[in-house]
Amino acid sequence: MIYLHDIDPIALALGPLKIHWYGLMYLLGFGIAWWLGRRRINAGRLPGVDEHGYGDLMFYAMVGVVLGGRLGYILFYDLHTYLAHPLQMLKVWEGGMSFHGGLLGVVAAVWWWSRRRGLHVMDTLEFVAPLVPPGLGFGRIGNFINGELWGKVTHADWGVVFPASLPQPYASMDAATLRAHFQSGALDAFARHPSQLYQAFLEGLVLFTVLWIYSRKPRPRYSVAGLFVLLYGVFRFLVEFVRVPDQQLDYLAFGWLTMGQLLSVPLILLGLAWLWCSRSAPTLQPRVA
Numbered sequence: 001m002i003y004l005h006d007i008d009p010i011a012l013a014l015g016p017l018k019i020h021w022y023g024l025m026y027l028l029g030f031g032i033a034w035w036l037g038r039r040r041i042n043a044g045r046l047p048g049v050d051e052h053g054y055g056d057l058m059f060y061a062m063v064g065v066v067l068g069g070r071l072g073y074i075l076f077y078d079l080h081t082y083l084a085h086p087l088q089m090l091k092v093w094e095g096g097m098s099f100h101g102g103l104l105g106v107v108a109a110v111w112w113w114s115r116r117r118g119l120h121v122m123d124t125l126e127f128v129a130p131l132v133p134p135g136l137g138f139g140r141i142g143n144f145i146n147g148e149l150w151g152k153v154t155h156a157d158w159g160v161v162f163p164a165s166l167p168q169p170y171a172s173m174d175a176a177t178l179r180a181h182f183q184s185g186a187l188d189a190f191a192r193h194p195s196q197l198y199q200a201f202l203e204g205l206v207l208f209t210v211l212w213i214y215s216r217k218p219r220p221r222y223s224v225a226g227l228f229v230l231l232y233g234v235f236r237f238l239v240e241f242v243r244v245p246d247q248q249l250d251y252l253a254f255g256w257l258t259m260g261q262l263l264s265v266p267l268i269l270l271g272l273a274w275l276w277c278s279r280s281a282p283t284l285q286p287r288v289a
Contacts, residue, residue: 002191004161004182006175009146025142029135034058036212037131044286046127049117057113061128064109065102065135072101076259077246099136099236100263103229106132122221123284129228130211136232137204144196151193151242159191165244166190195243202235218285223278230271233264240264 012019040046041054049057074082076098082088110128114121143149150162163171163178170178170187181187210231215224237260245251245258252262 001157002159002161002188004179004187005144005147005163006179007145007147021145022142025138025145026135029138030058030062032134032138033131036134037127040127040130042288044288046119046124047284047287048119053117057110057124057128060109060113061106064105064107066105068105068108069097069099069102072098072104076101076263078248081248097139099232100267103267120221122225126215126219126221126224126284129225130208130215132228133204133208133211136207137200140196140200140204144194144200149196150244151195151198152244153189154191154193154242156191156193158194159188160194161187161191165192192244193242195239198239198242199235202239203232207231207235218283220278220283221281222274223281226271226274226278228271229267230275233267233271236264237261237268 007021009020009022010018011021011024037054037058038051041049041051046054106128107125110124111121114124147162147164150160150165153159161182166178166187167190170181170190173181178187207228211224211228214227240258240260241256243258243260245260249259251257252259
């Protein structure tokens with residue numbers, strides 16, 4: 001069934017204050033990560049760390065996600081535009097977050113927190129890795145609600161018509177007129193892959209399920225983090241084949257290589273390397289603080 005995307009990105013408007021679904025998705029992702037992490041702390045999965053220390057870790061990690069994700073998007077995807085319009089950097093509710101930048105931000109935050117507590121940074125990353133996928137999944141749902149980062153045109157029955165992707169004269173039509181054209185079937189040819197939902201499923205639900213089950217018992221150092229970056233890199237690389245590349249970048253090479261794929265290759269290699277290292281690495285045993 002083809003669907004016309006007509007979701008209001010604003011969840012609640014209180015006078016000049018507007019609460020966007022995109023921001024709520026991030027809050028939901030952080031909230032679930034916080035709850036899951038507390039369960040792991042209480043089970044002693046990060047020995048020597050109590051709930052107070054965990055609160056500090058989550059604060060640093062959240063700052064790393066937001067700052068790293070925003071800066072990563074600016075540097076990797078649209079530096080020219082943000083240099084021309086610096087105030088746009090602050091409008092995170094409009095989208096424009098990079099996973100790869102957010103990952104670097106989290107790694108920096110985890111390194112800083114671990115260094116202050118005398119912990120091995122990889123042990124902390126192993127603890128954090130299973131908490132990340134819910135945020136990735138809800139972030140992609142936020143992209144879908146915003147009607148951004150859509151996929152290529154498809155003839156599948158589950159295609160979505162994104163108004164912002166339509167050519168003229170459809171792009172300038174009001175909502176009622178556009179819906180009338182949609183109901184007549186005139187817009188079926190413009191239906192696209194809901195690539196945001198593909199990513200929400202793979203990077204969110206599937207990745208979380210695999211990591212949570214795999215990490216339920218102690219694993220050798222490097223293994224959980226290695227599995228995380230490997231699977232994310234593979235999932236992202238594959239979905240990019242049905243996703244439209246960012247307009248300002250287009251394809252980088254070969255008529256198909258996107259920036260998302262280029263940035264995912266190092267993750268795949270790093271994941272394989274970490275999994276190899278885990279074969280001779282020690283296993284951290286749970287110990288309640």
